Amino acid sequence: MTGPPVRAPGHGPGHGPGQATGQATGQVTAQAPGQVPGQAAVPASHPLTPAQLADARLAPSPARPSRSGRSGVPGRVLALTGATVTALALLFAALAVGAGSAGDGLRVIGRDAGPQVVATAGLYFGLSDMDAQVADALLMGEEYAERRRAAVARYEQRRSEANAALLKAFELSGDDRAERRTIQSVLDGLGRYEQLAGQALLLDARSGHAAGPPPAEVVGLYRQATDLMRRVLLPQAYNLTLESGTIVRATHDDNSATVPLLRAAVIVTGLAALACLALLQLYLARRFRRLVAPALLAAAAVTVAAVVGGAGALGRAQADLHTGKREGFDPVLTVARARAISNSMQGDQSRYLLDKERADTYEHTFLDKSQTVFYLPAGNLGGYHAKVAEGATDFLGLMGVQAAGADGQRVVAAYRTFQEADTTFRALVRDGRHREAVAARLGPVREAFDAYDRTLLALSQRHQAAFERAIGSGERGLDILWRLLPFAIGGLGLLVAAGVWPRLKEYR
Amino acid sequence: MRRLLAAALSLVALAGAGCAGDRPESVVDLDEIVIAVRPDLPSIGYRRPDGTLEGFDVDVGRYIAGRLGKKATFVPVYAAERERVVTSGRADLVVATYTISMDRKQRVLFAGPYHVSYQDILVRPDETAIRGVRDLKGRRICEVQGANAAQRVVEERGVAAEVVPVRDYAACVAALKAGRLDAITTNDVILAGLAIQDGSGLRLTNARFNEQRTGVGMRKGDIEGCEAVNRAITSMYQDGTAARLLGRWFGRSGLDLSTVAVPQFEGCS
Numbered sequence: 001m002t003g004p005p006v007r008a009p010g011h012g013p014g015h016g017p018g019q020a021t022g023q024a025t026g027q028v029t030a031q032a033p034g035q036v037p038g039q040a041a042v043p044a045s046h047p048l049t050p051a052q053l054a055d056a057r058l059a060p061s062p063a064r065p066s067r068s069g070r071s072g073v074p075g076r077v078l079a080l081t082g083a084t085v086t087a088l089a090l091l092f093a094a095l096a097v098g099a100g101s102a103g104d105g106l107r108v109i110g111r112d113a114g115p116q117v118v119a120t121a122g123l124y125f126g127l128s129d130m131d132a133q134v135a136d137a138l139l140m141g142e143e144y145a146e147r148r149r150a151a152v153a154r155y156e157q158r159r160s161e162a163n164a165a166l167l168k169a170f171e172l173s174g175d176d177r178a179e180r181r182t183i184q185s186v187l188d189g190l191g192r193y194e195q196l197a198g199q200a201l202l203l204d205a206r207s208g209h210a211a212g213p214p215p216a217e218v219v220g221l222y223r224q225a226t227d228l229m230r231r232v233l234l235p236q237a238y239n240l241t242l243e244s245g246t247i248v249r250a251t252h253d254d255n256s257a258t259v260p261l262l263r264a265a266v267i268v269t270g271l272a273a274l275a276c277l278a279l280l281q282l283y284l285a286r287r288f289r290r291l292v293a294p295a296l297l298a299a300a301a302v303t304v305a306a307v308v309g310g311a312g313a314l315g316r317a318q319a320d321l322h323t324g325k326r327e328g329f330d331p332v333l334t335v336a337r338a339r340a341i342s343n344s345m346q347g348d349q350s351r352y353l354l355d356k357e358r359a360d361t362y363e364h365t366f367l368d369k370s371q372t373v374f375y376l377p378a379g380n381l382g383g384y385h386a387k388v389a390e391g392a393t394d395f396l397g398l399m400g401v402q403a404a405g406a407d408g409q410r411v412v413a414a415y416r417t418f419q420e421a422d423t424t425f426r427a428l429v430r431d432g433r434h435r436e437a438v439a440a441r442l443g444p445v446r447e448a449f450d451a452y453d454r455t456l457l458a459l460s461q462r463h464q465a466a467f468e469r470a471i472g473s474g475e476r477g478l479d480i481l482w483r484l485l486p487f488a489i490g491g492l493g494l495l496v497a498a499g500v501w502p503r504l505k506e507y508r
Numbered sequence: 509m510r511r512l513l514a515a516a517l518s519l520v521a522l523a524g525a526g527c528a529g530d531r532p533e534s535v536v537d538l539d540e541i542v543i544a545v546r547p548d549l550p551s552i553g554y555r556r557p558d559g560t561l562e563g564f565d566v567d568v569g570r571y572i573a574g575r576l577g578k579k580a581t582f583v584p585v586y587a588a589e590r591e592r593v594v595t596s597g598r599a600d601l602v603v604a605t606y607t608i609s610m611d612r613k614q615r616v617l618f619a620g621p622y623h624v625s626y627q628d629i630l631v632r633p634d635e636t637a638i639r640g641v642r643d644l645k646g647r648r649i650c651e652v653q654g655a656n657a658a659q660r661v662v663e664e665r666g667v668a669a670e671v672v673p674v675r676d677y678a679a680c681v682a683a684l685k686a687g688r689l690d691a692i693t694t695n696d697v698i699l700a701g702l703a704i705q706d707g708s709g710l711r712l713t714n715a716r717f718n719e720q721r722t723g724v725g726m727r728k729g730d731i732e733g734c735e736a737v738n739r740a741i742t743s744m745y746q747d748g749t750a751a752r753l754l755g756r757w758f759g760r761s762g763l764d765l766s767t768v769a770v771p772q773f774e775g776c777s
Contacts, residue, residue, distance in 0.1 A: 178739065181746050227767060231624075235772035239742065242775050246735045249777070253732075330777075337775065360641055360665060360717050361626075368719060375610045380664045396610055 073287055074507045080280040081500045087273035088303065088496075092489055094269055095310040095481070098262030102317035103478050105255035109248050109321065110471035112172060114329060116244040118464075119168040121336035123186070124237040125343055126162030130155050131229040132347035134197045135354055138204050138222055139438050141211040147442065152201065159194065166190075169240060179243060182236045189233045196225035212353075212434040219355050226351060230344065238340060245333050252325050255318065263314040270307030274300055277496075284503055295499035299492055306488045313481040320474030328467020331402060335460040338373050338398045339453065345369040346449045349422065349441055353429060363426075373398050374415060381426070388419045407459045414452035421448040535600045535726065535733035540579040543569040544599035544725075547584035548676070551701030551757045552605055555584060564697065564757040568622055569603040571749055572724070575740035587655065591616055594725045601737070602725030605695060608774055617730060618723035619737035621771045622744070623754075626716035627657060628696035632684060633709040638691055641717045644669040647690040650680040657694035660718060681706055695720055700761035712762045723774060734776035745770035 133155035140148040166187060173179040200221035207215045214222075277300045284293050345366055352362035367381045375397030378384035393412065395403050403412050421444050428437040535541055545565045546553030553565040561582045573580035585593050585604050593599040594616055608618045631638050638644065644661055648670045651658035658671045672689060674680050681702055683689040692699060696712065703710045724737050744750045751768040758765065 178742055178746065182742070185746075231767050232769040235770055238772045239738075239770065242738070242773050245775070245777070246738075249731065249735070357640070361719070364664070364718050371610060377611075380666065 074504055076283065077280070077500060077504060080276060080283060081496065084273060084276035084280055084496060087269055087276050088492055091266060091269040091273050091303070091306065091310075092485065094262050094265040095306070095314075095485065098259055098266060098310075098314045099317070099478050099481050099485075101255060101262065102259050102314055102321065102474070105251050105259070105321050106317065106324075106471055106474045106478070108251045109324060109329060110468075110475070112174070113244040113248045113251070114332075114467060114471070116169060116172045116247075117241055117329070117333050117336055119165050119172060120237055120240040120244065121340060123162055123165035123169055124234060124241065124336075124340040126158045126165055127186075127190070127229060127233055127237055128340065128343040128347060130158045130162065130193075130197070131226055132343065132350060133158065134201065134222065134225065135347060135350035136442065137201060138214045138218060139212065139350055139354055139441070141209045141214070141438075143211045144442070155197070159190075162190065176243075179240060182240055186233050186236050189228060189236075193225055193228050193233065196221055196228065200225060210435070211438045213356060214354070223355060223358070234340075234344060238337070241333065241336060241340070245330075248325060248329055248333075252321065255321055259314055259318045263311050263318070266311045266314065267307060270303060270311075273303050274307075277303065280500070284499075288503055288506075293499045293503075295495045299495035299499060302488060302492050302495065306492075309484070310481065313477050316477050317474045320470045320477070324467050324470030324474065328463055328470055331463040332460055332467055334398055334402060335456055335463065338402075339456050339460070341369050341372055341398070342449075342453065342456070345373070346446070349425065349445060352426075353434070353437055353441060359429075366422075370419070371397060374403075374412075375400065385419055385423045388416055389423070391416070402459065407455070407462060411452070411455040411459055414448070414455045418445075418448040418452045421445045534730045535578070536576065536736050538578060538600065540581065541573055541576070541600040542581050542583055542598065543573065544583050544585035544590065544593045544602045544604055545569060546586070546604045548586065549605065549698055549701055550705035551761075552697055553584075553603075554701075563701075564623075564753055565603045565605065567753050567757075568744070569601060571744050571753075572601065572603070572622075572737055572740045575743060576736055590725060594727055597727065600726070604725075605698065605722055606725045607695075608721045608723040612725075613774075615728060617726045617728045617734050617776065618774050619726055619734040619776065620723040620741055620773065621721035622724060622741045622750075623697070623722045624771045625696050625720050625722055627660065627693060627718035627720060628699055629713045629715050630684070630692040630699040630703060630710050631690070631713060632687075633711050635690070635711070639713055640715045641665050641667055641693075644691060644693065646670065648672050648688070649691050649693050650674040650683060650689050652676055652680060652694070655694060661693055665717065677702055681710070684710070695722075696763055697758060700758045700763040703761050704758075714762070714764050716764075721771065721774065731776045738773050738776065741773075742770055 133151045137148050137151040137155065140151065166183060170180065170183045173183060200218055203221060204214045204218045207218060209215060213219065277296055281293055281296045281300075284296070285291060348362045348366040348369065352359050352366065355362065363381055367378075367384055370381075370384060371378070374388070374395045376384060376387045376392050376395060378387055393403070395412075399408075399411065399415075402408050421440070425437060425440045425445050428434075428440055545561050545563070547555035547561060549563065549565075551563050553561060553563045555561055561584060566582060569582065570580055583593070583599055585599065585602065587604075590602050590604055590606055591612065594602050602616075603622075606612075606618075608621060612618070627641075629638060629641070629644070638647065641661060642665075645667050646669070649658050649661065649672065651671045651673050653673070653675060658669070661667050661669050662671060672683070674683060677692070677694075677698065680689065680692045684692055685706075685708065692702070696714075696716070699712055703712060724741075726734055726737070745768070750770075751765075754765050754768055
């Protein structure tokens with residue numbers, strides 16, 4: 001930046017070697033040996049030397065700016081200041097964009113897709129349990145009049161829960177047209193389902209049959225209703241839940257790609273800004289004989305704080321997003337799917353009892369759903385029951401990974417009890433003891449299922465809490481960053497100006 | 509100074525490009541995709557005399573490729589080769605009556621199912637005693653090499669049918685018509701295709717005893733591609749294409765098409 005002093009003309013051939021040495025090493029006073037100190041080496045015979053020397057080496061007092069400095073120095077100060085400001089602007093741009101995309105990611109996962117999973121899983125659960133309650137009510141006959149009323153009441157309660165979940169899912173679907181069409185289709189189908197179920201329940205009540213399968217016409221109506229529910233409505237509700245998972249995965253992947261890049265940009269631009277500040281500092285110190293410019297030193301400190309704090313906040317937001325997905329959202333989604341399939345599984349028990357013609361189909365779907373949730377290789381339900389009862393723990397399937405840990409072990413234990421109850425229940429059906437089978441289905445089997453479902457719910461709630469913690473922590477961190485950002489920008493602007501402006505003024 | 513900044517920024521950009529390059533290739537990144545379909549199942553995936561492939565699976569594959577904005581090339585694949593074409597990368601999508609199972613899921617990723625079919629029974633027009641799977645007790649059914657449908661009747665359902673090993677479905681149909689067999693049991697769409705091709709009035713019982721989820725086989729790990737295929741399948745049902753294709757290929761077979769609805773997806777992760 002500062003060129004070598006032009007001194008050759010001042011050290012003509014007339015100088016001795018001693019003088020030359022003195023000139024070469026002497027820095028501040030540049031005296032020739034024997035000269036009286038204080039007597040400036042400004043002989044008239046060397047007109048160029050003193051001015052050049054003073055200009056280049058002695059840093060003139062601000063009151064006497066040199067001729068050559070008049071045009072060069074302010075220009076260089078301005079250029080260095082410009083580079084510093086540019087680097088700082090890039091730094092804050094990177095910080096703002098990084099915080100923006102991390103915040104978008106947290107919002108999509110925490111406020112959009114996360115709640116959508118809860119809403120659509122609630123929808124599936126409500127719909128599936130409606131169908132199970134209708135099947136139960138149709139099996140009860142006259143003997144269980146009181147319980148039949150309770151089942152119908154629960155059916156109606158589930159219907160209003162499903163309606164509420166549908167509204168919520170619609171609200172959360174935003175402008176996703178495919179999702180909205182799906183919700184619309186579920187809404188339409190639900191109306192038809194209620195009609196069919198209502199007719200079946202009415203006809204069943206009139207028939208006054210004993211506990212066990214109702215008359216064929218009731219079975220026929222219920223068949224239409226349950227086909228609509230299981231083949232048309234439930235898959236759509238389930239796919240809505242999966243779609244939320246898709247949105248979260250895509251958002252998380254985007255964020256994992258962009259946020260670390262922006263974080264690196266924050267560090268690189270921050271280092272560049274620091275380098276500019278250091279050069280500015282160095283230049284001013286040399287030019288204006290100052291050790292440090294306190295304002296620029298403070299600016300460097302604020303920049304360091306912005307880089308460390310900003311990169312740290314982006315890193316933490318990214319980590320929180322990752323934790324929220326892996327330890328919160330993903331398990332919540334998996335358990336929601338497992339609960340949905342399990343609920344429809346226990347409905348298949350009632351349908352198995354209700355519809356003799358389709359008993360084989362319902363037994364197969366029960367096995368199929370069991371294997372989706374807790375997979376063990378088995379060719380038929382008997383084989384599966386045996387393996388579960390043996391205490392197998394090497395499950396694959398949805399809950400395979402979730403089965404680890406204390407909560408997971410409780411789920412597995414409760415599931416085993418439920419499958420044991422199913423074994424007993426099916427033995428009763430095979431022996432033709434239908435009344436006892438109905439009693440088993442409404443008593444121990446249902447209780448075992450409810451206990452199993454409670455363990456799933458507990459597991460889900462634990463992950464839901466982890467999810468909310470992670471999202472909350474990420475959002476708080478970014479919130480602090482956004483609050484501090486304007487102060488850092490304003491402060492740095494003032495400090496740089498304060499560091500440079502007085503020096504520039506000296507040239508006016 | 510500016511040069512330093514520029515160098516630093518281009519370093520960052522390079523790092524970014526490097527990260528993007530590490531991502532495993534997904535079908536969504538391709539311009540052209542290869543779809544494997546069956547050449548041996550009439551109405552599903554069938555090679556015409558001119559060598560072109562046609563059927564329900566071919567049309568589904570074409571629709572999915574269109575939705576993904578890709579050009580599709582079709583290659584024939586027999587049942588036993590389906591896993592290999594996808595793991596070896598010879599095909600990007602396998603749309604070939606590929607039933608989703610836990611065992612297969614260990615090595616292949618399944619999008620969909622795009623169709624839920626049932627195991628069903630095909631009988632001669634005059635056969636009235638066979639209405640459900642239990643009626644197969646003591647009756648002769650064929651077992652095609654590499655297919656497990658007959659075993660599912662005997663083992664899974666515990667019905668003591670007499671299993672007759674046969675080379676392929678064409679031989680099954682011939683034996684059924686000649687009275688050497690009493691029934692053919694497998695996937696209902698396969699039976700529907702056979703009945704249509706035969707044209708002599710073989711009858712589907714619509715017994716529907718085992719649900720089978722027919723999925724799109726993909727390379728394991730291509731979650732993004734799988735999700736894109738699922739969205740394509742959703743729109744195939746929402747815009748009425750699925751109902752139209754099922755009607756076109758199976759409408760004349762007696763297959764129950766009263767309920768056409770998007771299946772419950774398997775999930776991509």
